[in-house]
Amino acid sequence: xxxxxxxxxxxxxxxxxxxxxxxxxxxxxxxxxxxxxxxxxxxxxxxxxxxxxxxxxxxxxxxxxxxxxxxxxxxxxxxxxxxxxxxxxxxxxxxxxxxxxxxxxxxxxxxxxxxxxxxxxxxxxxxxxxxxxxxxxxxxxxxxxxxxxxxxxxxxxxxxxxxxxxxxxxxxxxxxxxxxxxxxxxxxxxxxxxxxxxxxxxxxxxxxxxxxxxxxxxxxxxxxxxxxxxxxxxxxxxxxxxxxxxxxxxxxxxxxxxxxxxxxxxxxxxxxxxxxxxxxxxx
Numbered sequence: 498x499x500x501x502x503x504x505x506x507x508x509x510x511x512x513x514x515x516x517x518x519x520x521x522x523x524x525x526x527x528x529x530x531x532x533x534x535x536x537x538x539x540x541x542x543x544x545x546x547x548x549x550x551x552x553x554x555x556x557x558x559x560x561x562x563x564x565x566x567x568x569x570x571x572x573x574x575x576x577x578x579x580x581x582x583x584x585x586x587x588x589x590x591x592x593x594x595x596x597x598x599x600x601x602x603x604x605x606x607x608x609x610x611x612x613x614x615x616x617x618x619x620x621x622x623x624x625x626x627x628x629x630x631x632x633x634x635x636x637x638x639x640x641x642x643x644x645x646x647x648x649x650x651x652x653x654x655x656x657x658x659x660x661x662x663x664x665x666x667x668x669x670x671x672x673x674x675x676x677x678x679x680x681x682x683x684x685x686x687x688x689x690x691x692x693x694x695x696x697x698x699x700x701x702x703x704x705x706x707x708x709x710x711x712x713x714x715x716x717x718x719x720x721x722x723x724x725x726x727x728x729x730x731x732x733x734x735x736x737x738x739x740x741x742x743x744x745x746x747x748x749x750x751x752x753x754x755x756x757x758x759x760x761x762x763x764x765x766x767x768x769x770x771x772x773x774x775x776x777x778x779x780x
Contacts, residue, residue: 531608
């Protein structure tokens with residue numbers, strides 16, 4: 498089972514989970530904006546939760562609530578980021594705030610976020626507490642993304658991006674009934690999230706230097722202010738560190754044989770997706 502095949506198979510499941518969740522919203526305004534915020538998307542974070550749950554020996558169906566919650570939180574964070582960054586588009590269409598106003602989107606995310614946390618509570622008090630802590634870290638990351646200094650770069654990307662990757666991987670431990678490895682799964686998510694954001698920022702700086710991007714903002718600007726023209730080598734080193742840590746952590750947990758190779762290649766899958774989407778052949 499390779500991760501690409503798994504993702505293609507489970508994306509439909511995640512979309513159906515979201516559709517069922519939305520069908521329970523009876524207020525029209527809540528439904529309309531929630532549907533817009535949650536539509537489309539690659540569903541990587543939900544897929545990670547489902548994939549790790551099975552890789553750890555759990556039943557896929559036990560991860561459905563966790564997968565749904567992780568997607569709701571991720572999509573909510575993107576909707577809020579677009580307001581802060583004045584981004585007019587998201588996933589090839591108008592950003593939610595550009596369609597419905599920033600006030601309405603803020604109110605709707607204030608509905609979606611506790612809804613997601615309530616879903617997570619079905620996995621127990623510890624899962625809920627960790628999720629609340631990780632959402633708090635995401636908020637801190639958003640602040641660092643705007644007001645942080647170049648020296649904050651690695652901490653910025655850990656908080657703003659890796660926090661929700663940590664949530665996805667951590668919840669898989671609860672879904673698989675493997676609470677004994679929650680701490681390891683948190684670290685696994687951290688390294689995946691850092692690797693992902695390193696490549697995302699590399700792409701922005703790459704485009705900026707070629708005149709394809711007018712200005713750098715957030716962590717990409719911190720990266721460029723920190724390393725300037727040496728950013729590529731810096732990214733390579735930090736990316737390799739994250740992947741090395743990730744592989745080392747995998748040795749600490751029992752993974753089903755049919756999933757082991759695919760688990761190892763998840764970073765390559767995420768990286769290739771970002772680079773291909775940007776029209777870049779390799780790092």
